[in-house]
Amino acid sequence: MQSPLPFFPVQASSFAGDVDLLFTFILLTCLLFAVLVTLLAIYAAFKYRRTSPGEVGSTVEGNLPLEIGWTLIPLLISMVMFAWGAVVYVNFRTAPKDTLNIYVVGKQWMWKSQQPNGKREINELHVPVNRDIKLILGSEDVIHDFYVPAFRAKMDVVPGRYNTLWFRPTRIGKYHFFCSQYCGTNHAEMGGWVTVMDPAEYAAWLSDEAGDVNPASAGEKLFTQLACVTCHLGNGTGRAPSLNGVYGGKVLLADGTTVTADDAYIRESILQPKAKIVAGYQPVMPTFQGLVSEEQILNLTAYIKSLQSQPVPAKGAGVAPATTGKK
């Protein structure tokens, strides 16, 4: 259903209409009281404005029936608001029995989701319309939150536990989803699109392999596209160390220390290449900060990981010599 006002997001789930109706009720009630009090105050300000410098007001001190009245009436109205809100919320928290379950994992700063048949997505969620969908939400690091304004639905994603979020999309289309719990640097970029599809199209999409890209091969394409390959020659003769066998091993740095080449190291080397310089090499690598997305970094890392089994060149290796310590 299209939203009635330009101040509301589009209504794309079974919750949306309920939430908007409740909102309208509370809005109108609050408007009523606000306008009433404001008009009364303005009226009094005019009617009882001071007319001579020494004038004083009346000796009225209070009125018990009035006090009771304006305590009980707001109490009753707020109980109605509470009860109505409770009904909507309980519905929201109580997933139906038969749901299509999708696993969603949030991590700094991306979302990974997995459909029932194993198909994965990054920063995207495809769902069929008019089906009850349940997301099982997990976090790999800090607290995140999965929020779809068009569905009027959100749920925190807390490390160390699973939270669930259910909804029934009612309108085909593409809708924003956002991370809605501050989670660090790129919190604002940790979002994507929920695509609600016709059930037949969803089924087709689900079984389509084309969209499911092997991260390592995507990474290999990027490695060439971004010209990494021009310096990081596999045979060790380039301006930069070969990446064969680097992943998971020890790297000897220019300052004499060694570090383990794990995911974090790879990520730092791409975004802040001057932070750790490999021994025997010049600090000439440009930074790719702002030029690669989290997803692309993951793909590049997967590709570099796949180079573990490649032959390590004798000279120009990125791997520290064996004498510097155990692996």
Add this chain to the structure above:
Amino acid sequence: MSTSSTINTGPALKLPEKHYLNASYGIRSWLLTTDHKRIALLYLASVTFFFFIGGFFAMMIRLHLMSPYGTLLSADTYNRMFTMHGVTMVFFFLIPSIPAVLGNFLIPLMVGAKDLAFPKINLLSWYIYIIGGSFTLYSMMTGGLDTGWTFYTPLSTIYSNSAVAPAVVGVFITGFSSILTGLNFLVTVHTMRAPGMTWFRLPLFVWAHYATSVVMILGTPVIAITLGLAAMERVFGLGFFNPAMGGDPILFQHLFWFYSHPAVYIMILPAMGVISELIPTFARKKLFGYHFVAAASLAIAVIGFLVWAHHMFLTGQSTYAALAFSFLTFLVAIPSAVKVFNWTATLFGGSISFDTPMLYAFGFLGLFLVGGLTGLFLGCLGIDMHVHDTYFVVAHFHYIMVGGAVMGYLGGLHFWWPKITGRKYPEWLARIAALVLFVGFNLTFFPQFVLGYLGMPRRYHVYPPEFQVYNVMSTAGASILAVGYLLPMIYLMWAAFYGEVAGNNPWPATGLEWTTPSPPPTENFEVTPVVTWEAYDFHNRPELGLDVLGVPRHGGMLPAHGDD
């Protein structure tokens, strides 16, 4: 129509010969003072300083958000801006401001005492505030903090690369300043009231601060231990809140909000206390329903401790817990509503003037109304599931904190400036500033309600372009708001030295503080006052010089003599 309160009759007024400001000179007489009035001014200088720091961060935020693509600041810098805006404003401005400046100055005067119960502890609380503030400033200068003012774990304890520890230590230390202030106020009100100053003759400003002090002493120690544990986790790797070690991030949230929700009542109750002084004074009429307003302050303080998990409705907590906290949240709104009705009812049958403090009181009424009512939306589970952690929340709390607490603070500063400095501020300039503030404020924050319902999350350094128009409106409003803040800072300072001499009781008002000279002598009262009149009684105080023998203003809808 807008007649000023002051009755200018007789020869030009002169400042008293000796008062608390010229009683002694030199920096030591200020830094080692135990006079509650001087300590109030020490606090005034410090909170104003932190207000401008927090305001600077706010300016950076709003400038940056003009563009949806985040072109002004980097993501990390923006995150530090909003975090430090929150930390500075909450802990170093909003919580101390009215209690430490106006409360410290006025409570002994209002109860008829020579000073607070523990003057040296009062000074100590200021030093603790300064030390805590220094730690936080150090955090800002060594790269700042980017966890959000709520310090949620494990982001703050494990993942953040910013100066978390010094900031957390700074807030921890400053908490003790709050505790000592609250302790001082509670004891003073209990044991140091002048003869005849019974509980129900106390100004409602005092009742409000009493309730605030109860919250301060019960709540603040909990944030102290919570931040202490978080600091231990960050520095020593303990695992209470770290899921990797079996800890629970939600436990942190419970402990954090157990204080931080009552903290918002620490911020608003004193402002309500100010409004309860302003409206009777400028309507020249007793506050309608005195006992109910006093009881409402206490009710807010008590029920305020029972609602903390309404900040956590979407953490995955049990539905039953959410229902309980939502129910209690609606309950806590009722005493605030009762106060608003009583303030409005006071206007009927009054003799209303529109001096600057009254303009701030009207502004408060309107803005607190919006802020408070929007709290109902958030406490309602079926709405919060959509607007939690969006700009709707940001708009709500700014309406209360800025539209409410800051308006109350400024209104109070203007009202008592003649008592504090002996001089009046320039009335017309002040009225213009109040209007500028009101307009600027609404333009800044009303669009944020719309943004929130449309789905824009908070703490975002970039956002979908369709939200831009409201963000630009908000920034435009903020620039007007800034002018509204700068004007009083300038003219109040000017007025302190060059303003028109005010005399004992320029308005006139009925509190005990107005029976002393302006500025008061160090010992407040030369002779211990004996109180024989009720609060806000304009009719039995001939010394106020008002026209009580004329035809009394009849109360409109209600009988002329009060029944309570």
Add this chain to the structure above:
Amino acid sequence: MHRTGALYGQFETLEQQKETASLGMWIFLVTEVMFFGGIMLAYTINRHTYYHAFAMGSQTLSIQLGTLNTGVLLASSFTMAMAVWAAQVGKKKLIPLFLALTIVLGFIFFGVKYVEYAQKFHHHLVPGRNFDIAYCVNNPSQCEDINAKDMEKEREELTAAMEADPDLNAHAQLYYSAYFGMTGLHALHMIIGAGLLFWLLRGSLAGRFSAEWNTPVDLVGLYWHFVDIVWIYLFPLLYLIDRHK
């Protein structure tokens, strides 16, 4: 404000001053209740969630030393109360005696605590990289202060606990974080209390306290009793509950 004899300038009468000081100390103690309450709540919740690990943790504490310390503190509260009494009835010579006894008992408490902490250190029970709840059971020669019978019991408990909770070490570390946090906080308060007692001792030797005016003794007494009560809560929470499954 200048003092007039023992009366501070902001007060009208000595009675008002005394009442004020007393109320101030009571309210301060309420804040302390909230302060300790926070960490006790965290402990209690974790105790419920990680029952096996926390029971194991309690097992490793010495109930003998804990009981000794409890007795010491209770006795110190008695001597403190006697000091307050002596002041109230004007027996000026007795005040320093009882204060000194309280200080001595306080130091005995510190001594026992030191022994306990040192033991934890040697047994690899301090949270951090070396934490290992199974250290003593696996290396009995390093923990000679545990006798064979107790060691056998600990081994049994540990085996059962590890079966029940695969992450026992991590959760036991939580127990010890709470242990050091709570007892450390308590010890810090006792150190402050000891400092206050020394200050009182000096004053009492100079004859400052009398039946007419003894507020500082009264107030420090309140504080000392509070610190004692905190221990009365810590002792069962840490040492006594569920020592054995």
